[in-house]
Amino acid sequence: MSERVVIIGGGPGGYEAAHVAAQLGAEVTIVDSDGVGGSAVLTDCVPSKTLIATAEVMSDLAGAAELGVEFHDAEGDAATGIRVDLGKVNARVKQLAADQSADIGRRLTRDGVTVLRGRGSLAGADRVVAQLDDGTEQMLRADAVLVATGASPRTLPSAQPDGERILTWEQVYDLTEVPTELIVVGSGVTGAEFASAYLNLGIPVTLVSSRDRVLPGEDADAATVLEDVLTRRGMTVLSRSRMESVTRDGDVVTVTLTDGRTVQGSHCILALGSVPNTADMGLEEAGVVLKDGGFVNVDRVSRTSARGVYAAGDCTGVLMLASVAAMQGRIAMWHFLGDTVHPLDLKKVSSNVFTAPEIATVGWSQQAVESGEMQAEIVTLPLSGNPRAKMQGVHDGFVKLLCRPGTGIVVGGVVVAPRASELIHPVSLAVAESLTADQLAQAFTVYPSVSGSIAEAARRLHRI
Secondary structure, X not given: OOOEEEEEOOOHHHHHHHHHHHHOOOEEEEXXXXXXXXHHHHOOHHXXXXXHHHHHHHHHHHOHHHHOOOOEOOOOOEOOOOOOOHHHHHHHHHHHHHHHHHHHHHXXXXXXXXXXXXXXXXXXXXXXXXXXXXXXXXXXXXXEEEEOOOEEEOOEOOEOOOOOOEEEOOOHHHOOOOOOOEEEEOOOHHHHHHHHHHHHOOXXXXXXXXXXXXXXXXXXXXXXXXXXXXXHOOOEEEOOOOEEEEEEEOOEEEEEEOOOOEEEEOEEEEXXXXXXXXXXXXXXXXXOOEOHHHOEOOOOOOEOOOOOEEEOOHHHOOOOOHHHHHHHHHHHHHHHOOOOOOOOOHHHOEEEEOOXXXXXXXXXXXHHHHOOOOOOEEEEEEHHHOHHHHHOOOOOOEEEEEEOOOOOEEEEEEEEEOOHHHHOHHHHHHHHOOOEHHHHHHOOOOXXXXXXXXXXHHHHOOOO
């Protein structure tokens, strides 16, 4: 008899786990309340990066004159501005998200996975109660349960979204009018990405940051480059400014800071972090230990404290990336079903901040080196000397590599550049496979190419 796997949540952690479990012969059921793909596909990664893709085109057009490209109307007069149709942009965003969700659903059906629309909760470690959208209820017996319920935008009593002018990052895609002045509260990854995107869409943006700099959790040099670019393009960055409240009076939104200052705009996006979707699910009653904030405590093979219950994705708070959620889900099924499994290694995870320029990182950080946590040699190579970057009019950015003294093994890297999310891959491979800087340097790169700077940085780490 096949093992029965029940997955609560259809996001990357859930649907990728379902594919693995089905491939290994399990009988798989997903209980999903929001639509397969989860927030990553429907309200977060796919929509936001689609919006950002449009913003990138706007940014490229704005810099076209430097490359010798000018725009004229039918009468031959010079075009003086570029504008965005936000209604069309957001309609495309939502359609792409729906299409991606449908593609995932078809793949699950192809693999024989049953998808139930409804809300799942535990009734013990081996049973899931599914309260379905049609009003019925099903009791599902399981040999293993995977909790992959994700997280939701954090709000505060003093800053409540209304879905019209005070918005969470899940609500921005209902905008049809272009904000005349946008305030973004929160300078972490989500806040920085939206602030950068809307700035590139031609919208005046004020970014309210409670910390000393934008992106306090990222490489300091990278954050400095980004903040310089954003301010140069016209963004107002209020650092060391903590939000007290957000209120609305008609068409005006007011952000009040703890020092009494106020900032006014037409719209405000709240980027205040996430809270896990773990309440009222019967987790603790089933023996699942929750950490502070309600996140599910898991080990490196996605096990919870309850036998047979695994968890993956944002609800675990391990590292809130779709790629990590997917890997946690796969690892859980490999472990439960007896396949070869390697515990999750966060030092091999590559991540990207989709600002302009993008910031991609993998492995150990310069901060870890400076604090004495890791010994490494560091080389930073500005892109200003790269021939392809010059051709493309790219002035900002760099490649940074970290390697172990003695062995020369690459243990980390940072790329700040357009499409850094693509350029980080060779560095990610080097970190994952413990390649040396010499090995990375001796692989051929195309000339001219921005990736050539990665090989050049590696050459500078060569030791006789």
